[in-house]
Amino acid sequence: MIFVAKYDYFVIDIGSTYTKLRLFKDCRLVATAQAPTTIENVYKGITLGKTKICAATGDTSIDACHVLATSSAAGGLRMVAMGYMARVTAKAAKEVAMNAGARVLEIVSQEDPPEYRVEILKEINPDIILLAGGTDGGDESSIIENAKLILESGIKAVVIIAGNINSQSEVAGILHDGGVAYERVPNIMPTIHELRVREAREAIHQEFIRQITKAPGLAPLKQEITTDKIIPTPGAVLMGAELLAKGVYDEKGLGDLVLVDLGGATTDVHSVLPSLEKLADEEKGLIVANEKQVAYRTVEGNLGMRVSAQGILDVVGSKGLLKKRNIDDKSVEREVTQYVRFLEKNPGHLPKNEREKLFDELLAETAIEVALKRHAGFITQEFDPIMGTVPGMPIGRDLRKVKYIIGVGGFFVHNKLSDAQKRIENAIKKPEFSLLPENPEILIDQNYLLYAAGAISQIDREYAFTLLKNYFGI
Structure with missing residues (x-):
């Protein structure tokens, strides 16, 4: 008699703050759960998450063909x-x-x-x-x-x-x-x-795997996962994005896309441009240039929604932040400054009222806008005989024809889809001289599935690609 598992994939992500669990069947999400990461013994958080999954499915245990794990808790x-x-x-x-x-x-x-x-x-x-x-x-x-x-x-x-x-x-x-x-x-x-x-x-x-598996409580998880890998979470997210952009051997992906990962400490931007894959080496230019590379990532370590919120104010100031809503009030400037200081000391805080919600929206829009403009190229405004540039010439990574922008991160998870999309729309509506996407469709990873799809893609790329298509409705 052949034993058949009830579910296809069970994917666990051990984050620095929360442990996230996702269960899949027939290329679709069946159940999700989240529990605080218990640093003193990470398996306690995993066990709590499993209990929540079982409560959602009505099962007494999780019977999956593949059990996979990712982690960002080790710090790198x-x-x-x-x-x-x-x-x-x-x-x-x-x-x-x-x-x-x-x-x-x-x-x-x-x-x-x-x-x-x-x-x-x-x-x-x-x-x-x-x-x-x-x-x-x-x-x-x-x-x-x-x-x-x-x-x-x-x-x-x-x-x-x-x-x-x-x-x-x-x-x-x-x-x-x-x-x-x-x-x-x-x-x-x-x-x-x-x-x-x-x-x-x-x-x-x-080497990452050897280090992270020394964490208290990971020994039982190593016995449960069906591979010998615990994948770094950022890597899993990016593998999911690249799969979505490029597709699989018999089916095209979405094409050129930009991923904005808005976190509490950093804002990461990753652009995948499959349209550049067929360029000859001479057209790509030297490898130290980024404009012709298929995949390119930037990390803004001083722009984040919580522990790095002050970094956002450092760039635009409280006055510049509030200008996005045409607010010119010294008392509100003091309020937002105090709120940012509070966030840095209380990174788990969620907005309690409309004023705090407004401040979070402004912080998100600004972090996204600054990160994208730093990632993208620009249109030069002056002559430079040494560099051989003239006004109107595009310099750097040209994202104007990118078809999709995907939003990832806790801020997007905790907001309505339309609100999350609006933050990205506002961030790119004034590109000025930056080569930002002009008319992209905005997708939001509201259930935080890209990490799971990236992990699954290491086992079955077609399954992972179909999962992403089903999830994003494309």
């Missing part, structure tokens, strides 16, 4: 990137760390004195070092020198060897003889036009 690995040229290494490191569960704390290059590089390693004592440098067939000396400096520092980080393929064997020998753990992956920048980050991300991801 501390990472230092070492390379040949600072600008190139910085670009590569950001792309590698983008959804691998790592935080790039420092970039060092051949331009820095050797003693400075050693001091940085000692001071940060990173969990992981991304050791890059040289295109394939290019410079070999920098990556070899940096390997020796790692030994000199005496730290015990895991080293991801991701530079010139011709020098990797010698570098591996240096690290092996010095007792430093390492893993070799293909060069993350084999040519000046190409980034190859998948293997490096996977290596960092495995």
Whole structure:
């Protein structure tokens, strides 16, 4: 007799504040639950969430074919990137760390004195070092020198060897003889036009898994999940967005889209432009430029709805914030300033009245607008003979023809669909010189499913894509 599970996928996300659970059957959402994340023992929060799921379905237990997990509770690995040229290494490191569960704390290059590089390693004592440098067939000396400096520092980080393929064997020998753990992956920048980050991300991801599974209470979850992975939540969200944009082998995705992830501490923008996939290397330009890359992400670490709310006021001021509603009143300016200070100390606060709701709306619109304008390119207003630009020329990432903007985050979850969409509409209605989407359709991830779809896509891309189509009604 063949045993058939009642449900297809059960996906758990362990966040820093809340643990979210989602149950799926036949490419549709069956039940959701949320419980406070219990840091002292994360499985307590998971158990409470399971109880809520069972209450919703009427089951005594959750019988799913696949049990998957994501997490953002570990805070991310501390990472230092070492390379040949600072600008190139910085670009590569950001792309590698983008959804691998790592935080790039420092970039060092051949331009820095050797003693400075050693001091940085000692001071940060990173969990992981991304050791890059040289295109394939290019410079070999920098990556070899940096390997020796790692030994000199005496730290015990895991080293991801991701530079010139011709020098990797010698570098591996240096690290092996010095007792430093390492893993070799293909060069993350084999040519000046190409980034190859998948293997490096996977290596960092495995280290992320080793770290997070040390958290109290995760041992029983490891026994329940049906894969050997606990995926970093930001990575799962972005994988869901990329799947939605690109589609699967026999069905097209939505095409060009922008994801705005509005959080309490940061506002992340991720644009996926499949329309650029067919460009030749020469048309893409150098890899350090972003305008022709299919996927590009920016993180505004000082723009958030709660712990980073002051960062929004720092950009526009209380007067500029209220100007969006034509409010010119010193007493209201003082009110919003006091409210922002309160939010930073009380990040779990939800608006209690219409005035607080208004302030939250203004904070959201401003964070989205600033983040999008920093992510997008612009139309230059002046002559620059050195850069070869003239007034009216578009510079940077052109999002004007993007078809969709997707809103993700707690603010969108806690507001009506029409209100959530209005915040994004207001944020882009005055692009000025920025190359923002002109007439996009606005989608809101109100049940926070992109993370689940991203996790499911690692098992079955077609199932995950159909799930997203059903969810967004497309």
